[in-house]
Structure formats: structure tokens, C-alpha cells
Amino acid sequence: MIDLGVPYSQIILAAEQTLYMVFISLAIGTVIALILSVVLVLTNPSGILKNNIIYSLVNTVVNIIRSIPFIILMVFILPLTKMIVGTRVGTTAALVPLVIFIAPYLTRLFENSILEVNKGIIEAAQAMGASHFEIVWYFILPEARGSLILSVTTGTIGLIGATAMAGAIGAGGVGDLALTYGYERLNFPLMLFTVIVLIIFVQIIQSVGNYFSAKVRGH
Template sequence: MAGGGTIMDFFMQELGVPGSQLLLAAEQTLYMVFLSLFIGTVLGLIIAVTLVVTNPNGIVKNSIVYTITNTIVNIVRSVPFIILMVFILPLTKMIVGTRVGTTAAIVPLVIFIAPYLARLFENSILEVNKGIIEAAQSMGASHFEVIWHFLLPEAKGSLILSITTGTIGLIGATAMAGAIGAGGVGDLALTYGYERLNFPLMLFTVVILIIFVQIIQTIGNYFARRARRS
């Protein structure tokens, strides 16, 4: 108990914020990253598969669907996250009932990460040897079976690395989300660090973000190597 109090006192004395506030910020960042990552991964995979199978060389050629999907992805990806976040505030309010807060940040984060992951996933799937697809079709596999049993498993290692890259991008986006009071490490650095000229706290938040990134990259590389060996 005394040890816990000492640690909290250290944070308060050296960084100017309670240790509980730091823990809450870390929890909020993890919540925003992993919830938006899960939703964004599902949406991104659907978009990527649509792009791959409907492109001019795809197994379900459809120039209209491909052009519309490709254009939407390009438009959303061309908007900087901070502008996107502010622009869709009415949509955020309609979906979650508020424009500010950790849960409200999930909406722009998902809209930001889904097309970003979709493009990464698309490139990963396009790397699959076309001979595998032809072999699957020659065995009478349906379009769904080609996608589910051949395309995605063959691209698994590259897809994992794509998710890793997307996760790291999301960590940066959650830091920017602090500008609208989304909470998390970014909000902590902005409110208690930048506005109060608290350099030790800003340095501490940078270190925390670096640690997050290193851990995620290491885990992603490990599982990507395992997937490629299997």
C-alpha cells in the first residue's frame, strides 16, 4: 500500500498529474485503438476483397462496383485525420449521441482506419500467386471458397503485418483525437503537458507511445513469421 502511494506521489511530484490519471489515459488509448481496430479490420477486409475480386483482373469483374469503391477509398484516405474528425462531428453525434469523449472518437477512427487498412489488405491479397486461384477454380471452388479457403489463408502473413501497420497508425490518430477531448494519452499530453508547458509530462507521453508501438510491432512481426511458416 505504501509502495503504491509512493509511486502515485512520484508521478504527482515529477509529472504534475496523479498516477491514476496516467493509468486512465493509457486505458482510454487502448480502448480507442483496439475497438476501432477491430471494427476497421472487418470493414477494411470486406472493402479489400471487393476491390480485389471486382478489379479488371478479378474473379468477379465489375467495373462499376470497383470504380465506386476505389473512389470512396481514395477520397477518405486523402482527408487528413484532424479535418476528417471535425468534418464528421454531426455523424458522430448521430451515432453515439455526443461529439466529445472516448467513445465518440471511435467513429472518426473507424472511418479513418477502414480505408487505410483496405488498401493495405488489397495489396496483400494481390500478392497471392494467381496460379493458386486458377487451381482452386479448376477444382470447382465457388467464388466464396476461393476467397475464404485460398486467397485469405495465402495472404495471412502479409495481412497480419498490414494490421500491425494500421494499429501503429491508429495510435498516432488517437493522440490527435485528444484535440476534441477524446481522452487518452494524446489528450493528457495536450491538456496537462502542452497547455501547461509541462515538458516532463510531454516527454513521458512520447515514451509511452513509443513503448506501445514497439510492443505492437514486435507482436505483429512474431505472428506474421509464424503465419508464413505454417
């Protein structure tokens, strides 16, 4: 085995921490983003529940958070992180900024996916007397499924990059391993190894996302 300067058990732990941060924050962020994106689509100027106040408020908040670089966002909300999870450092503490980062990002992707749905389907649902909830749940979301899956895939890959940056505040994971034991100790083999691990994560996630997106679209 190649000597990377750290025990392999530590590398496995770092990979587990990265997966934990990615998928927990992704699950929470996806739910929030789905709600916000539906609100944006329904209340926009051409939506079926047109409401300029709600649309402008949600749209502005999403734009503001998306404009803040993740590393700055992570430091800026440290007091909020402390209040929610009781600590400012560690893998669980990183979930707070990761959720706040990914939710607006996914909101925009989901919004675009939903806006791609044929307006004729919505009009047909309205003609059948479907409620607003039924239109969203039984018509819009199923029709947008393929695109939504690709959006989640893109968001997941973005999260992997964010978890690497979260290593700067001791969040653990592959990024923290690369910074603490790779960069700071000039351990090039370890840095190269962590890059390869992240590339493998991204390739697997992209392939899985493409597969399920094509499957629900019937390709």
C-alpha cells in the same frame, strides 16, 4: 517517483482510454477493410468477378476518405458522430472518426496483401470447382495471412497516432493528457513521458505483429 504534475491514476486511465480507442476501432475497421479489399480484388479489371461499376465506386470512396487529413475528417463528421453515439466529445465519440479513418487505410494495405497471392492458387481453386466464397475464404485469405498481419500491425500504429490527435476534441487518452496537462501547461516532463509511453506501445505492437507474421509464414 517522478512528479509529472498529474496523479498516476490519471496517466493509467489515459493509457487505458488509448488502448480502448485503438483496439475497438481496429476491430471494426479491420472487418470493414477486409470486405472492401476483397471486393476491390474480385471486381478489378483482372479479377474473377470483374465489375467496373462496383470497383470504380469502392475505389473512389476509399481514395476520397484517405485523402482527408484525420484532424479535418474528425471535425467534418462531428454531426455523424453525434447521430451515432449521442455525443461529439469523449473516448467513445472518437471511435466513429477513427473507424472511418482506419478502414480505407487498411483496405489499401489488405488489397496489396491479397494481390500478392499467387494467381496459380486461384486458378487451381477454380479448376477444383470452388465457389467464389470458397476461393476467398479457403485459398486467398489463408495464403495472404502473414502479409495481412503485418498490414494490421501497420494500421494499429497509425491508429495510435490518430488517437493522439483525437485528444484535440477531448477524446481522452494519452494524446489528450499530453495536450491538456503537458503542452498547455508547458509541462515538459509529462510530454516526454507520454512520448515514451506511445513509443513503448508502438514497439510492443510491432514486435507482436512481426512474431505472428513470421509464425504463420513458417519462418
